[in-house]
Every structure is written in C-alpha cells, then in structure tokens.
Amino acid sequence: MTAYARCTLCPRVCGADRTKGRGVCGETDVLRVSRASLHLWEEPCLTGTNGSGTVFFTGCNLGCVYCQNEGISHGSHGKEITPDRLAEIFLELQAQGAENINLVTAVHFTPHVIRALDKAKSDGLTLPVVYNSGGYESVETLRMLRGYIDIYLPDCKYHDPALAAALSRAADYPAVAMAALKEMFSQVGAPVFDERGMMRRGMIVRHLVLPGHVDDSMAVLQALHDTFGDDVYVSIMNQYTPVRKFPNHKELSRKLTRYEYKKVTDFAASIGIVNGFLQYGEAAAESFIPDFDLRGV
Numbered sequence: 001m002t003a004y005a006r007c008t009l010c011p012r013v014c015g016a017d018r019t020k021g022r023g024v025c026g027e028t029d030v031l032r033v034s035r036a037s038l039h040l041w042e043e044p045c046l047t048g049t050n051g052s053g054t055v056f057f058t059g060c061n062l063g064c065v066y067c068q069n070e071g072i073s074h075g076s077h078g079k080e081i082t083p084d085r086l087a088e089i090f091l092e093l094q095a096q097g098a099e100n101i102n103l104v105t106a107v108h109f110t111p112h113v114i115r116a117l118d119k120a121k122s123d124g125l126t127l128p129v130v131y132n133s134g135g136y137e138s139v140e141t142l143r144m145l146r147g148y149i150d151i152y153l154p155d156c157k158y159h160d161p162a163l164a165a166a167l168s169r170a171a172d173y174p175a176v177a178m179a180a181l182k183e184m185f186s187q188v189g190a191p192v193f194d195e196r197g198m199m200r201r202g203m204i205v206r207h208l209v210l211p212g213h214v215d216d217s218m219a220v221l222q223a224l225h226d227t228f229g230d231d232v233y234v235s236i237m238n239q240y241t242p243v244r245k246f247p248n249h250k251e252l253s254r255k256l257t258r259y260e261y262k263k264v265t266d267f268a269a270s271i272g273i274v275n276g277f278l279q280y281g282e283a284a285a286e287s288f289i290p291d292f293d294l295r296g297v
C-alpha cells in the first residue's frame, strides 16, 4: 500500500484513499504541477541573478479564506506528470541557470518528490533544494525529507489558535507549525551562504502581516525569536492583497496600512531580530532587502 492509499502525509490526517479520489488537499495520487519556471520574486539570497527554479505543485492542505493563489491551491489548474518528468524539469531548470530548485507546497506529493529528487540527483542535479511551505506540516513526513532539502522556507502564519481556526480552518496550526519548524531546523541548521551571498543551507521563515492582526504578528515574531534566536532568517511580508470582500472578516477586505507594517517591523527590531528581510511597496521583486539589519531601522 502506498502512502497515498490511506493518506496521513499532512496534519489533516484525513485518511483519504487518493488512489481512488481526492483528499482534503484536493489531490489524488497523480502528481500535478501548475507551473515550473525561473522565479525572481523570492528573497535575494534565493533569487540571485538568474532566479529560483520554482515548481508550483497544485493543491493545498490549508484553505486560508484570504488565499492569494486560489487557482493553484484549490482550482483546476495544473498538469499531470510523472516523477520521472519532474526529475527532468529539475534538470531543465538547472540547465536554464536556476540558482536552486524551489518546491512550492509539495507536502501532499512528498513520496513522488523524493523519487524525482533521487532520479534527478543521479542524473546530475547539484543545485540546493528549497522546500517552500505553508508551515502546516507533519514531523513524520518532514523526516522523510531529511537529507533531500538544503533550505527550508516555511511560513509561520499565526500564534493564536482561534485566529488560525477562523482564517485557515486549523486551530492546531500554531503548535503544528512550531513543531514542524523545529524539525526543519534540526535538518539544516544555521544559515550558510556562498561567496555571492546566496544561501546554500539554512532556514528562512516567512510571515505575512494581515490587516487588523498586528498583535498576532508580534506574537509570532516573539515566538520565533525565543525559539531560534539569530539562527534563522525572518522575512516579514506586507504584500497582503484582498481577493474579495470578507463579510465575516471585514478587516481582511482592505490592504495592510503602512502604520501596521511599521508597528510590526519596529517590534521585530525592538526584540533584537537581526537576520531578516523587509518588503516595501507592493511588488516583492524589488523590495526585499538582503541581509537587512532590523536593529538598524
């Protein structure tokens, strides 16, 4: 029986038989990819000059009400491929000059991804592998990835279980994500950069500041700093975009204000976070500041 036949790959542990249908993540046991390309919108130490070789997998185990990528996470976009074809895609991205291979929301396809990485590595893949995730991951599944991932790039979305329940249908998100982040960190350790300033190993934790929820953002940053100190980078993001009106969460119907974002970044500086990235404007492309010293704000 494959891991997909009674799926417990993620913290939803929905037990779906994905050989016959879809799990809560929306996916069967057939690997589906919505896009693979060189991507310039990651943190500078991942994007470099050529871009991150990003592979967007379809499906998602979270279901955030404000999802910024609904077409990919819960829509019908995506092309069915085999793990062998995925291995070829990794090698094609490497041939195009990608700085790394960036796996976006891959948890529900973990066994396929491991098979593809094994094949690609035996066929010449040498790039660092980035695991880009919503942070809602099970420790057991992450352990399957030990030795395959060089850089973890998880979100840490919430500190308050009630907020996580209301916005992402996952009251256990804060506890689950923190356990996942600890497992990720145990695999990759403190950050290592090459002579060009590109990250070769380590962890960057992303936090999207939501309008009206500045207090929870500050609690997230405090927990991250208390747990990991300066051994992880923290990327504080301001790019929240309302995709529609939210009658039950009116605060999410508007953009984040500059005042709210400054309050959060000032707080980060005040508690001594020194390894981080900030965003300015709406486009992340030009706005991440490499190696920004938050104490210098």
Ligand code: SF4
Residues within 6 Å of the ligand: 007, 008, 009, 010, 011, 012, 013, 014, 015, 016, 018, 022, 023, 024, 025, 026, 027, 061, 107, 108
């Ligand atoms: S990965 Fe999908 S099918 Fe598996 S437990 Fe999670 S939601 Fe269910």
